[in-house]
Amino acid sequence: MATKEIQLPEIGEGVTEGELVRWLVKVGDTIKVDQSLVELMTDKATVEVPSPAAGTVKELKFKEGDVIKVGGTFVVVDDSGAAATKSAPAPAPAKTTAAPVPTATAAKAPPAQAPAAMSAGANNWAAVQPPPMDVNVLATPSTRRLARESNVDINQVSGSGLAGRVTRDDVIRSQGATGAGPAVYAPPRVEAPSFVSQQGMEVREPLRGVRKKIAENMQMAKHIIPHFTLMDEANVTPLVRMREEIKPAAEQRGLKVTYMPFVMKALMATIREFPKFNSSIDDAAQEIVSKKYFNVGFAADTPNGLMVPVIKDADRKTIFQLSAEIMDLAKRARDGKLKLEEMKGATFTVTNIGSVGGTYATPIINHPEVAIFGMYKIQDRPYVVDGQLEIAKFMNFTVTCDHRLIDGAEAARFLAAFIKRIENPGLLMMDMI
Amino acid sequence: MSQFDVCVIGAGPGGYVAAIRSAQLGLKTVVIEREKLGGVCLNVGCIPSKAMIAAAHFLHRMQHDAATMGFEIKGDVKLDSKKLQTWKQSVCDKMSGGVQQLLKGNSVEIMAGEASFVDAKTLQVKSKDKTEKITAKNYIIATGSRPIEIPGFAFDEKDILSSTGALALDTLPQSLAVIGGGYIGLEIGSYMNQLGVEVHVFEANDALLKGVADPEVVQVVARKLKKDGVNVYLKSLAQGFTKKGKQYELKAKTDGKDQTFTVDKILVTVGRKPNSDQMNLKGIGLQIDEKGFIKVNAQRKTNLPNIFAIGDIAGQPMLAHKASHEGVMVAEIISGKNRVYDAKTVPAVIFTNPEIASAGWTEEECKAHGHTQLKIGKFPFGANGRAVSLMETDGFVKMIADAKTDVLLGVHIVGIEASNLISEAVLAIEMGARLQDIALSIHPHPTLGETMMEAAEATLGHAIHIIQKPLTMASKTSEQLTKH
Numbered sequence: 001m002a003t004k005e006i007q008l009p010e011i012g013e014g015v016t017e018g019e020l021v022r023w024l025v026k027v028g029d030t031i032k033v034d035q036s037l038v039e040l041m042t043d044k045a046t047v048e049v050p051s052p053a054a055g056t057v058k059e060l061k062f063k064e065g066d067v068i069k070v071g072g073t074f075v076v077v078d079d080s081g082a083a084a085t086k087s088a089p090a091p092a093p094a095k096t097t098a099a100p101v102p103t104a105t106a107a108k109a110p111p112a113q114a115p116a117a118m119s120a121g122a123n124n125w126a127a128v129q130p131p132p133m134d135v136n137v138l139a140t141p142s143t144r145r146l147a148r149e150s151n152v153d154i155n156q157v158s159g160s161g162l163a164g165r166v167t168r169d170d171v172i173r174s175q176g177a178t179g180a181g182p183a184v185y186a187p188p189r190v191e192a193p194s195f196v197s198q199q200g201m202e203v204r205e206p207l208r209g210v211r212k213k214i215a216e217n218m219q220m221a222k223h224i225i226p227h228f229t230l231m232d233e234a235n236v237t238p239l240v241r242m243r244e245e246i247k248p249a250a251e252q253r254g255l256k257v258t259y260m261p262f263v264m265k266a267l268m269a270t271i272r273e274f275p276k277f278n279s280s281i282d283d284a285a286q287e288i289v290s291k292k293y294f295n296v297g298f299a300a301d302t303p304n305g306l307m308v309p310v311i312k313d314a315d316r317k318t319i320f321q322l323s324a325e326i327m328d329l330a331k332r333a334r335d336g337k338l339k340l341e342e343m344k345g346a347t348f349t350v351t352n353i354g355s356v357g358g359t360y361a362t363p364i365i366n367h368p369e370v371a372i373f374g375m376y377k378i379q380d381r382p383y384v385v386d387g388q389l390e391i392a393k394f395m396n397f398t399v400t401c402d403h404r405l406i407d408g409a410e411a412a413r414f415l416a417a418f419i420k421r422i423e424n425p426g427l428l429m430m431d432m433i
Numbered sequence: 434m435s436q437f438d439v440c441v442i443g444a445g446p447g448g449y450v451a452a453i454r455s456a457q458l459g460l461k462t463v464v465i466e467r468e469k470l471g472g473v474c475l476n477v478g479c480i481p482s483k484a485m486i487a488a489a490h491f492l493h494r495m496q497h498d499a500a501t502m503g504f505e506i507k508g509d510v511k512l513d514s515k516k517l518q519t520w521k522q523s524v525c526d527k528m529s530g531g532v533q534q535l536l537k538g539n540s541v542e543i544m545a546g547e548a549s550f551v552d553a554k555t556l557q558v559k560s561k562d563k564t565e566k567i568t569a570k571n572y573i574i575a576t577g578s579r580p581i582e583i584p585g586f587a588f589d590e591k592d593i594l595s596s597t598g599a600l601a602l603d604t605l606p607q608s609l610a611v612i613g614g615g616y617i618g619l620e621i622g623s624y625m626n627q628l629g630v631e632v633h634v635f636e637a638n639d640a641l642l643k644g645v646a647d648p649e650v651v652q653v654v655a656r657k658l659k660k661d662g663v664n665v666y667l668k669s670l671a672q673g674f675t676k677k678g679k680q681y682e683l684k685a686k687t688d689g690k691d692q693t694f695t696v697d698k699i700l701v702t703v704g705r706k707p708n709s710d711q712m713n714l715k716g717i718g719l720q721i722d723e724k725g726f727i728k729v730n731a732q733r734k735t736n737l738p739n740i741f742a743i744g745d746i747a748g749q750p751m752l753a754h755k756a757s758h759e760g761v762m763v764a765e766i767i768s769g770k771n772r773v774y775d776a777k778t779v780p781a782v783i784f785t786n787p788e789i790a791s792a793g794w795t796e797e798e799c800k801a802h803g804h805t806q807l808k809i810g811k812f813p814f815g816a817n818g819r820a821v822s823l824m825e826t827d828g829f830v831k832m833i834a835d836a837k838t839d840v841l842l843g844v845h846i847v848g849i850e851a852s853n854l855i856s857e858a859v860l861a862i863e864m865g866a867r868l869q870d871i872a873l874s875i876h877p878h879p880t881l882g883e884t885m886m887e888a889a890e891a892t893l894g895h896a897i898h899i900i901q902k903p904l905t906m907a908s909k910t911s912e913q914l915t916k917h
Contacts, residue, residue, distance in 0.1 A: 125738075126730040133775045135802060138840065138865035141776070148771050163838035165865045 002080040004053050005073040011040065011047050017069045018042040019209050020062050021336075025075075029057045037075055040068065041209050041304070046336040055079035067208065131155065138165040147171045158284045210304045221367040224283065229362040229374075229400040230411045234419040236378060236395045242425045253320060259395075260352055261322035263375050264296055265428055266421040268315040271348060274414045276406060278347045280368040288405065297346030297366060298326065300333040301356065307333040308366060310346040350375065354396070363400050370405050373418075374398035397422075437463045439767055440556060440569030442548045442712070445472020447744030447756030448575030449532050454764035455573075456539040463542040463567065465558055470536070470543070471529040473577055474753045477597040480528055482620055484521040485600060486784050489624035493786075498824045512628065518603040550713045553737050571739045571767045574727065575756065576712065578705040578745035585673045586612070586701050592681065594700045596621060605630055606697035610683050612671045614641040616783040618702035619654070623786050626663045633694055634658075635669040635685050645781070646789050647796075647845035649811075653828050654785045654847060661786070666692075674699060707746040731773045733763050741767075755779045780859045782852040787828045790855035793843035793862045799833055806836035808868070810892030814848040816899050817887075818879040825849035830888035832868065839867040839893070850881050857885050868893050 011018060018040030025037050036048040055077035068074050130153035133144055139154055143166060147154040152174045159166035207215060239262060250257040271278050271294065280289045294315040297308040309329035311322060332338050349366045354376030363372045376396040382389055397418065401411045421427050439455040441448045444466035452464040469476045495510050536543055544567075546560035555568050580595035582588055590598030599609075599621050607630065611622040614636030626632045634641075641658075642651045658665055669687035676682075683694045707725045715721060720728040720736040726749075727735055727742040735742050741763045744756030758779075762772045783789040799807055813829045814820035828848025834841050844858035861871055871889035876882045890896040 125734055125736050128731045128773050132731045132773045135777065140864045144775050145772075148773060148775075151771075161865075163835075163840050163865070163867065 002078065003058055004055065004077050004079045006037070006051065006053060006075040006077060007073050008040075008049065008068050008070050009052070010070055011042060011049065015042045015070065017067050017208075018047070020064050020066045020068060021046060022064055023060055024048065025057050025060075027057050027060060031055065031057060031077065041336065046338075047340075051075070051077075053077055053079055138163060139167075139171075143168050143171055147174075150175045160284070210307075214305050217367070218364050221364050224367060225365050225370075226403040227362070227365060227400055228403050228408065228411070229398050230408065230415055231360050231396065231398045232415050232419060233381075233394050233396050234423050235383070235392050236422060237393045239395075239422060239425050240378065240393045250320065250323065255320060255323045256327065257319065257323045258326070258352075258355075259375065259378075260298065260326055260350065261319045262425065262428070263350060263373070263422065264298075264311075264314055264322055265319055266418055267296070267348070267350065267373060268294055269421055269428065270414060270418045272315070273417055274410070276410070277371045277401075277414060279370055279405065280347075281370065281402070281405060282368075291347050293347065295345050295347045297343075297349040297369075298329075299349065299351040299353070299363075300330050302334045302336070304336055307338060307343065308346065308349060309333050309338055309342055310344065312345065349373070354378075359396055360398060362398070365400060365402060370402040371411075372400045374400065395422075434555075435463070435565070435567045437461050437542075437567065437569040439463070439571045439573065439764070440465065440567065441573045441575060442556070443472060443575035443577055443744075444470045444532065444536075444543070445575060445577050445744065445756065446474045446753035447577070447760045448472065448573065449536060449760075450757040451573050451575060451743060451760030451764050452541045453535055453539050454761045455767065456541045458764060458768040460764075460768060462540075463544055463569070464536060465544045465546060465548045465556075467545070467547045469529050470532040471525075473579075475528045475532065476525050477600060479753055481521050481525050481600045482596070482617075482624075483784060484524045485517070486620065486624045488517055488520075489627035490786065493627040501824065512605075514605050514628075515603045518601070521600070548712060550717045553717045553740065572741065573760070573763055573767075574712070574714070574735075574740065574742040574746060575744045575760065576708045576746055577756075578707045578751055580702070581704045581706050583612070583671075583701060583703055586671070586699065588701070592698050594698055596700075596702055599625075599698075599700050602698075607631060608696040608698075609633070610635065610671070610681075610694060610696040610699045612699065612701045613703035614638070614665065614667075615702060615704065616642060616645060616785075618700065619658075620784050621700060621702065622663060623658070623661075623784075626658075626661055627786070631662075631664075631696075633664045633666065633696065635666050635671050635687075637668065637670055639667050641665065641667075642783070642789075646783065646791060647831065649831065650789055650791070650828075650845050650847040653787065654789060657786055657827060671699075705745065705751055707751075709746055731775070732766055733759050733774065734766075750779050750781065752779060752781065776863070778859060778862050780855045782855060784852065787825065787848045788851040789845075789847050790851035791843070791845045792855050792858040793841065794833065795843060795845070796833055799835075799842045804835045804842060807842070808834045808836045808839065808892050810888060810890075810894070810896070812884050812888035812891045812896055812899060814881070814884060817881060817884050819881050819883070820849055822879070823849060830854070830884045832888045832892045834868050834892055839869060841866050841868060841871070841889075844885075844888075846884075848881075848884075854881060854885060857882065 021039040021041050023038055025031055031051050031054060033052065033054050034050045037051050038049050040047050040049060057075060058078050059076040061074045062068055130148060130151060133139065134155050137155055138159060144154060146168060147157070150171060152171055154166055154171065157166050157170050157174045160170050161167045243257060243259065243262070246257060275290060278291050278294060280291070282289050293313065295310050295312050296314040297310045300307045300309055311317070311325050314322065329338070329342065346366060346369060348369055349372045351363050351372060352375050353361050357377070359376055361374055363374050365372045374397065378393050378395045380391050381394045383392055397415065399411050399415050438460035439462045441452040441462065441464040444464050448464055449470065452462050455462040474480065492510060492512065495506065499506060533543070544558050546558040548556050548558050551557050551566065555566055557564060557566050580597070586593055588595045588598065596617050605628055609625050609630050609632050611618045611632060611634045614634045618634060619641065622632045622634050640648065640651060641655055655665065666685065666687045669685050672684040672686055674681045674683045677695065680695050680697055681699055683696055683699060685692050685694065709721050709725045709727055714727065718737060719740065722728050727746050729735055729742050729747045733741045733743050733747055743759035743763055745751040747759065758776065759774065762774060766772050778792045780790065780792040794802065796807065796809065809831065811829045811831045815826040820826050825848070828851070831845045832841065833843040841861050844855065846854055868889045872886055872893060874886065876886040887896045887898055891899060891901060894901060
């Protein structure tokens with residue numbers, strides 16, 4: 001009887017482990033290549049992991065709630081009857097993986113090449129992974145060693161030190177980073193005050209999964225970006241009227257149109273006027289990156305925590321199209337079914353915390369974006385027109401900016417231009433593509 | 434058949450260090466040595482030559498500097514060269530004995546004998562009374578190099594000498610011909626000269642230490658050799674010799690002209706070659722390059738699995754400290770750690786009078802590595818209080834840095850204690866230091882080390898203890914002067 005151990009393949013950039021949500025197979029099942037074995041919750045999304053082999057499931061190594069590390073054996077199958085396995089490719093990437101995982105992390109796969117020294121093949125005996133440092137790279141001997149032991153190719157790390165020197169922190173930041181993606185942020189090592197524990201009065205659980213990722217991202221964004229928030233209100237009486245008017249037409253299409261797509265539409269037009277709000281700072285290169293595409297992320301509250309699905313090319317979509325996408329993405333976010341690539345590539349983000357409550361908030365920017373837009377609940381408020389007190393529908397808006405790139409006056413002009421559009425929804429027609 | 438995790442062949446500065454580190458890492462280790470523990474370095478190389486040089490320098494100072502300092506020496510200072518040999522040997526024995534203690538203390542098994550591969554997994558060790566076979570999971574070949582012999586000058590180690598024979602002479606010759614003006618020839622030639630031997634150096638190149646040391650640095654030594662009465666012949670090839678009584682008549686063609694010299698002994702120092710023709714290395718399929726070095730990668734792996742090579746046999750530079758560094762590295766690789774040879778520089782020291790030491794690149798090498806604009810500065814030992822008080826003012830510290838970043842690229846020293854001063858330069862280069870890092874580190878006064886700080890300042894254009902022309906101070910803003 002030939003048994004085959006199946007290791008957890010790479011399941012996404014920078015993802016090193018996943019929490020077992022549920023098994024999709026059980027012991028004794030006959031499985032095919034690429035059949036989903038298990039549903040895992042990673043710090044980015046929930047993924048289904050396909051089988052690289054066919055056979056009969058002999059053993060499931062974990063139970064629900066366990067954390068499985070990438071590269072660790074999680075299923076044992078008996079593949080003696082399955083000739084098909086022989087031709088099966090090396091562990092197929094999990095379905096949600098956006099891009100093939102580059103060599104930096106691939107080299108981590110432990111069993112095959114653990115003691116590098118022992119595995120010299122006939123033809124490639126001269127190769128060393130990672131390659132030795134180039135003569136012109138500046139890094140201290142101990143930093144070189146740290147890079148090697150962390151499996152980081154020091155030649156690929158851009159040095160942040162004087163004269164381009166690669167520092168210890170540069171290497172730490174590069175760990176687990178892959179060629180294409182941004183480096184995994186290592187929180188600054190600040191000595192946290194010790195936590196005074198009240199024995200028996202607390203319940204403890206590990207910080208992990210989506211929560212851990214949120215914690216890291218928020219800390220990173222707050223650490224890097226000097227935030228400021230500008231707030232204002234808009235008379236949205238005409239907008240409310242317009243939405244009421246199109247409601248029946250939307251319902252005919254099976255759509256529930258919220259205010260979000262209108263705000264997005266007005267934002268797209270305003271950003272076109274203020275392209276800086278659609279840019280990023282490349283911290284490593286110290287360059288400002290202006291983007292010619294408009295992908296809008298929106299904050300979604302889910303049972304697992306905050307998720308930010310992204311609408312690609314939002315500037316080229318109609319209000320109905322935006323509505324449909326928002327509904328679909330929000331539902332799948334709540335169900336934990338978003339794919340990794342559906343949460344990537346935003347150039348600007350909108351948060352609608354007002355639908356839950358609160359008049360104003362100071363949100364945290366989704367790094368490397370440079371602004372986040374907030375919309376809040378609609379309220380009837382008294383206001384003065386020609387000396388007369390009237391009642392109108394008002395909505396509060398905030399724009400939170402990266403002060404490294406955007407100054408207060410610019411933010412004020414941006415917000416004013418947005419309010420002008422949202423107060424006159426007819427104007428939106430003028431900017432429509 | 435004994436089995437080991439690691440078998441180190443050769444107990445020189447590469448091999449014994451590899452063996453100790455292997456044992457420290459918990460690997461069952463054996464080291465095999467056919468001669469004395471410590472190899473060439475401790476027994477017939479670095480250490481004995483330094484003992485001889487120290488003695489010669491001592492004599493030289495008594496004869497030349499003592500009077501200036503007020504000493505009156507009645508009669509000649511006499512040297513008993515047999516006693517000198519005995520003392521020198523005691524130094525070597527002490528060091529070799531120390532290696533033995535270290536190996537034993539770390540539970541390394543020591544086998545005395547001549548090793549040879551039976552196959553890529555088995556070694557045969559032949560000692561005086563027996564031949565045995567051993568196997569090891571990993572082999573580290575550290576069998577070093579030996580002096581190159583040139584046709585017509587077969588070593589007898591009595592009159593026709595390699596460095597080994599020259600260091601062991603218990604009677605000094607009246608005159609000595611040194612064929613080859615490289616660092617070994619110059620070290621031995623210099624001390625022989627100081628001990629009163631008439632020395633003739635024949636060098637095929639148009640300069641001494643060509644390609645080995647910075648030309649400006651070599652000039653200082655060449656001048657000193659001339660002053661001390663060493664006869665140096667450049668573009669000169671030794672043609673052969675004939676025995677004339679107890680002496681030898683050496684024929685040499687210098688710059689196209691034939692000359693003959695009558696000398697007591699002939700020393701041939703034209704380089705060293707790796708011992709890769711031994712031990713059946715080719716027989717087991719080990720790849721060896723055209724210069725005789727075992728082909729290795731950056732982890733010192735050979736083409737055969739689990740066979741490593743370090744030190745002189747694994748390539749240039751053939752220096753003890755490089756071998757030791759590799760020894761530690763390979764032992765750690767065998768223990769499962771990821772290591773690679775990635776040192777930025779291997780310092781080189783030459784114990785001429787005065788000493789030469791260098792780390793990093795020469796001007797030419799800097800340019801070859803893409804540093805087209807350079808800052809180059811020098812600080813002379815003559816402007817250093819400690820050097821003056823030692824009456825050792827020849828030479829200078831020269832620094833080369835990238836002009837844009839001020840990152841230090843090379844340091845070349847000629848002068849008193851250059852060999853000890855260079856370590857600071859090695860650290861600076863490994864750390865990626867800029868000239869300012871050295872200039873702003875407080876160096877203790879009064880020491881020779883101040884020359885390093887001052888050389889860095891000089892390279893930046895504003896050393897304190899020399900006047901640098903053009904006088905740039907007036908034209909520089911205070912910002913330029915203080916910008917670090």
